[in-house]
Amino acid sequence: MPQPDPIEKQDAVNRLRIVHPERVRSACREASPDHELAALSMIYRVLGDPSRLKILMALRRDEMCVCDLAALTGISESAVSHQLRRLKDLSLVRSRRDGQVVYYALDDKHVVLLLDIGLRHIREK
Amino acid sequence: MPQPDPIEKQDAVNRLRIVHPERVRSACREASPDHELAALSMIYRVLGDPSRLKILMALRRDEMCVCDLAALTGISESAVSHQLRRLKDLSLVRSRRDGQVVYYALDDKHVVLLLDIGLRHIREK
DNA sequence: TGAATATTTGAGCATATGTTCATACATAAG
DNA sequence: CTTATGTATGAACATATGCTCAAATATTCA
The missing domain is CATH 1.10.10.10 (Winged helix-like DNA-binding domain superfamily/Winged helix DNA-binding domain)
Known part of the structure; x- marks a missing residue:
């Protein structure tokens, strides 16, 4: 049920800006799956x-x-x-x-x- | 706070169809005002x-x-x-x-x- | 001061939404 | 069977929405 981790894409092609990687990672982990959000x-x-x-x-x-x-x-x-x-x-x-x-x-x-x-x-x- | 009564307009110009006038009237009376619904x-x-x-x-x-x-x-x-x-x-x-x-x-x-x-x-x- | 970072704002665009109108369907009554 | 009544459906249209892009602000740091 964890979401794909957007941090992995950071600095690669998309250069995502992230200030608090841990917070993003944990939010990602605990986020409801997309179908549930939908x-x-x-x-x-x-x-x-x-x-x-x-x-x-x-x-x-x-x-x-x-x-x-x-x-x-x-x-x-x-x-x-x-x-x-x-x-x-x-x-x-x-x-x-x-x-x-x-x-x-x-x-x-x-x-x-x-x-x-x-x-x-x-x-x- | 009661809403304008739509029954009054019935059979006048708009010929509103109403099956249960009492139910409409009471629903109208107890309905939240428009600004609250908005x-x-x-x-x-x-x-x-x-x-x-x-x-x-x-x-x-x-x-x-x-x-x-x-x-x-x-x-x-x-x-x-x-x-x-x-x-x-x-x-x-x-x-x-x-x-x-x-x-x-x-x-x-x-x-x-x-x-x-x-x-x-x-x-x- | 000037450059870099983080956020905000406005324009523009594709899609979704809420309504009416015309019409079709379902049931009842004559 | 025909007509009237209550509801459902599809097309069409105006408006709202969510996003990206470009550009403006705000703050920090060299």
């Missing part, structure tokens, strides 16, 4: 949009259908559907069909935690 | 990039200077500096100058929490 960034990025946040916050209380979420967020039903698909692809949300209406609900225990901590953060600023 | 999304979005994540994870252990972070992340020192500025603008990071070297360190108690929960999430998938 997956992690996907999660935060999907939370990084006001419309999706509003959707997720609303779903904290109860499941909701697409058109109601559109009314709530003020964007088109199509836009909501697109966003819900992103949330579903990351398993943050699940859907249930009842007739013509599709209800969406939270499908992850961690999201609520992330939302709460984020809120606490900006409110304590 | 601030919140800024925080998550700044976490939603692998390079910035790698920087923040490294800073969890110890402060680091720009060129060392560049070596660690594999992007240019300029790119690192740009990213650090974004992190600093959101007060997630602080800087300290020692001679020619500028050291960056975490400046927020919540970020570590957010990172930990995110990691726990993707590892339990």
Whole structure:
């Protein structure tokens, strides 16, 4: 799981400037593998949009259908559907069909935690 | 702090489709104000990039200077500096100058929490 | 002072993102 | 079967983002 050591390339071709080689080396050793960083960034990025946040916050209380979420967020039903698909692809949300209406609900225990901590953060600023 | 009620516009000009008016109304009432959603999304979005994540994870252990972070992340020192500025603008990071070297360190108690929960999430998938 | 090192800044560019519009699909009602 | 309703999908477009490159600042050292 350790990353390729960038120090080895130093002074070779790329002449990387490094002030504290030990610190870089240890950070490299303990860094999460790239695929994990990629997956992690996907999660935060999907939370990084006001419309999706509003959707997720609303779903904290109860499941909701697409058109109601559109009314709530003020964007088109199509836009909501697109966003819900992103949330579903990351398993943050699940859907249930009842007739013509599709209800969406939270499908992850961690999201609520992330939302709460984020809120606490900006409110304590 | 309640949001403008979108239901009032229904059937007027925009003919909003709403299946559960009560649910929309209560979600509207309890929704965070737009400026709070905007601030919140800024925080998550700044976490939603692998390079910035790698920087923040490294800073969890110890402060680091720009060129060392560049070596660690594999992007240019300029790119690192740009990213650090974004992190600093959101007060997630602080800087300290020692001679020619500028050291960056975490400046927020919540970020570590957010990172930990995110990691726990993707590892339990 | 002048040269070297560490960082910052701004322009430019390729790619990603969020939205709307038009349209297709799924289910219900007549 | 036909029509209406709720949702999903794909194209298109404007904007945001992350990076590199070139150049400017800041600090140290000879």
